[in-house]
Amino acid sequence: MSPVRSLVLLCTFLALVSVPALFGAGEKGGIGNESSAACAFPTATFVDPTAAALGWPTQSQGNVTLGNDVYVAPFAVLARGQAVEVGRESDVQDNVLVDASAGSIVLGKDTILAHGATVVGPARIGVDGLEKCEGTKKNPNDTTCRVFVGFNARVDGGATIQRDAWVGHLARVGEGVTVTSGTKVKPGRWVQSNSELKCRDPRKQKCPVEPITDGDRDFMHDVVHVNVEFARAYSELGSSAITGINVNPCTHFNPNSVLPTLGGVQEAVPGFPNRIIGDVRMTDTEGQLEGKIGSGISLRADEGFFFEVGSIADEGANGAPGMEDNVTFHALEYPPEFNLNHPTARPVLGSGGAYGKHIVVHGGPQTVTKTGDGVSIGDWTVFFLSAIPGPTTIGAGSLVQQSDFFLVRRQPTIGDREVWMGGKKVWCVEWTP
Numbered sequence: 018m019s020p021v022r023s024l025v026l027l028c029t030f031l032a033l034v035s036v037p038a039l040f041g042a043g044e045k046g047g048i049g050n051e052s053s054a055a056c057a058f059p060t061a062t063f064v065d066p067t068a069a070a071l072g073w074p075t076q077s078q079g080n081v082t083l084g085n086d087v088y089v090a091p092f093a094v095l096a097r098g099q100a101v102e103v104g105r106e107s108d109v110q111d112n113v114l115v116d117a118s119a120g121s122i123v124l125g126k127d128t129i130l131a132h133g134a135t136v137v138g139p140a141r142i143g144v145d146g147l148e149k150c151e152g153t154k155k156n157p158n159d160t161t162c163r164v165f166v167g168f169n170a171r172v173d174g175g176a177t178i179q180r181d182a183w184v185g186h187l188a189r190v191g192e193g194v195t196v197t198s199g200t201k202v203k204p205g206r207w208v209q210s211n212s213e214l215k216c217r218d219p220r221k222q223k224c225p226v227e228p229i230t231d232g233d234r235d236f237m238h239d240v241v242h243v244n245v246e247f248a249r250a251y252s253e254l255g256s257s258a259i260t261g262i263n264v265n266p267c268t269h270f271n272p273n274s275v276l277p278t279l280g281g282v283q284e285a286v287p288g289f290p291n292r293i294i295g296d297v298r299m300t301d302t303e304g305q306l307e308g309k310i311g312s313g314i315s316l317r318a319d320e321g322f323f324f325e326v327g328s329i330a331d332e333g334a335n336g337a338p339g340m341e342d343n344v345t346f347h348a349l350e351y352p353p354e355f356n357l358n359h360p361t362a363r364p365v366l367g368s369g370g371a372y373g374k375h376i377v378v379h380g381g382p383q384t385v386t387k388t389g390d391g392v393s394i395g396d397w398t399v400f401f402l403s404a405i406p407g408p409t410t411i412g413a414g415s416l417v418q419q420s421d422f423f424l425v426r427r428q429p430t431i432g433d434r435e436v437w438m439g440g441k442k443v444w445c446v447e448w449t450p
Contacts, residue, residue, distance in 0.1 A: 061252040064089040066260050067292060067313075068109075071097045080117075084126070088248040091292040091315040092343065099138055104128060107143070108244035111315040111345040112375065119174055127161055129240050131186075132345045132377045133169040133399075140172055146179025146198035153231035156238055163237040167204065168377045168399045169450055183229050183237075186399050187416045187436070189448045201229045204416050205436040205446035222444060243270065243320055243350055262286040262303070265295030265319035270350045275322075279303050292316070296323035297346075300368065311342035311374070321348025321380055327368035327390065334373065334393070341374035341396070349381030367392060367407055375450070376400070385421055395433065397450035403437075405429070414450045 064070045068089045071079020079097045083089070084105030093109045095101045098118035104126035109115065113130045115122055120139025128143035130136065143164035150162040162180035166172060170184045177195040184190055185204035194208050202208055206225035219227035250266035251259060258264055263285050264274040276283045277293045280302030289303065291310065295318035301309065309329045318324050324346060330339035348364055364380035367389045372378075373396035380386030384402040391408030394400055398411055403420045405428075411417060412433035420440045422429055431437060434446035 061085075061249045062087045063248045063251040065091045065093070065251070065292070067091045067315075068093040068095075070095045070101075072101075086245045086248045088244040088251070090132075091317070092313040101138075104143065106241055106245050108241070108247075110134070110244075111317070111347070112313060112343045125164070125180065127163040127180075127237075127241050129163065129165045129237060129244075131166060131168050131170070131240075132347060132379070133343070133375055133397075134166045135171045136166070137172065137174045139174055140176050140178075142166065142172065142178040143180050145177060147181045150181050150234065153234050155231070155235045159234075159238055161238075162198065163234070163241060165233070165237050165240070168379065168401065169375065169397055171448075171450070181229060181234070183233055186401065186418070187397075187414070187446050187450065196226075199229050201227050201233060203227060204418070204438075205434075205444060207447035239350065243268075246270075247319070257287050258285075260287045261289035261291075262293045265317075265322070268319075271295070271319060271322055275318075277316075277318075279306065295319045297326065298323055299326045300328040301326075309338055310340040311338045311344075313343035314340060315344070316346040318348070320350050321363075321382070323363050324348070324380075325363060325365045327366055327370060330369050330371040330393075333371040334395075337374075339370070340372040343375045344372050344378075345376070346378045348379060348386070351382045369408075370394075373398065373413060384419060385423070387423065389423075414446050416446065 062083050070081045070089055072081040073083055080100045081095045082102045086106045087103050088108045090111040092111055093113040095115045096117055099121035101115055101117045101122045103124045106126060107124050107128040109130045110132045112133045114135045117138040122136055122138040122140045123144050125143030147162045149160045152159050164178055164180055164182050166184045167186035169187050171189045173192045175193040176190045179198045181198040182196045183201040185202050187205045188202045189207040190196055191209040194211055203225055208225050214226055216224035246268050250268050254266050262277050264276055265271055267274050275296040276285050277297040279299050286303055291314035293316045297316050297318045333339050333341055364386040369391045371393040373394055375397045376394050377399045379401045381402050385404040386402055387404040389407030393410040395411055395413030397414045399416045401418045403417045405422045409428055411431045414434040415431055417437045420437050425440055436443050
């Protein structure tokens with residue numbers, strides 16, 4: 018029997034076993050880690066081997082404390098310096114930087130630092146503000162208050178993000194600013210003073226914030242749920258399966274462990290320096306990738322799946338690799354009723370693509386995520402639930418979200434530091450990532 022077939026059978030079996038039978042109890046520690054005498058749930062915390070959580074039990078020379086059910090994704094860095102505390106059921110996603118060199122950082126329970134986010138200390142996120150939130154129509158009994166810091170967003174030293182708050186993709190919260198409960202910083206905006214948060218009409222473009230919605234709360238609920246399952250499921254994989262090019266863990270939303278396919282060959286390469294996980298189908302071979310991509314690359318088909326990635330350009334801008342450092346590809350969970358044969362079911366990236374440093378390409382169900390041949394994406398840009406024909410260049414530091422340019426049959430010109438939503442440019446990113 019082939020190794021892939023054995024993994025699929027094993028994962029199918031594990032999916033039928035109760036959670037208590039699968040996961041042993043973890044260690045206590047961190048913010049919001051109090052246990053309930055009535056409900057002693059099994060827990061696990063997982064730090065990807067490429068991540069740096071200095072001071073956590075397996076890594077030295079630091080002062081990092083992680084609570085139960087925390088997931089730290091590939092190439093995340095929780096830097097040395099002052100203390101970093103991460104509360105239970107929080108997640109620090111791919112290529113996130115938590116920099117405590119100038120002051121301690123506290124991340125409360127149910128804090129989400131999404132792909133590429135940066136937090137500079139001293140900072141408090143998800144610790145203050147509301148202690149209990151109202152349930153939503155979708156989750157009426159869920160009163161947990163969560164907090165979200167979006168893709169390639171930044172929280173500066175001295176800032177506070179309270180519970181039940183949201184910092185949009187490529188947004189920035191300045192020094193000393195407090196984003197209060199119920200507040201959402203719009204994508205690409207830079208809030209530099211607390212007075213800016215008091216604008217009277219959030220519908221106006223000049224207002225950098227708007228109220229958080231039940232849809233936002235439901236989204237955070239789902240993100241936490243997925244990443245708690247990642248913490249437990251990755252902990253169940255053997256040490257040879259959590260490095261390099263390798264399988265995704267078995268989860269209820271992605272129940273088959275599958276190896277990536279490179280150049281038509283499905284294989285595991287644990288010693289590969291970057292992370293390619295699950296059903297990622299790449300045109301390039303392993304050998305070709307080594308000459309085309311930088312470091313800190315995380316291509317994860319462990320939640321939404323599968324990905325099709327055409328050949329990567331031999332060179333990017335100014336002679337850089339075709340895929341520069343700290344690139345993240347990921348996709349949202351598919352609902353159980355979703356048809357995986359639907360054309361929106363997977364991200365499809367065309368041939369000859371060039372990917373700048375620290376970009377995020379993110380897909381999800383029911384929305385096409387696609388690039389044509391010869392698309393170049395600039396440094397620090399976020400391409401989320403969108404589709405664009407090629408050849409074309411997307412500028413640096415921009416957000417393209419829920420914009421399908423195949424559907425409108427036009428080729429846009431997307432420059433540096435622009436925010437595009439629904440196929441239209443809405444405003445500019447107010448800072449340079």
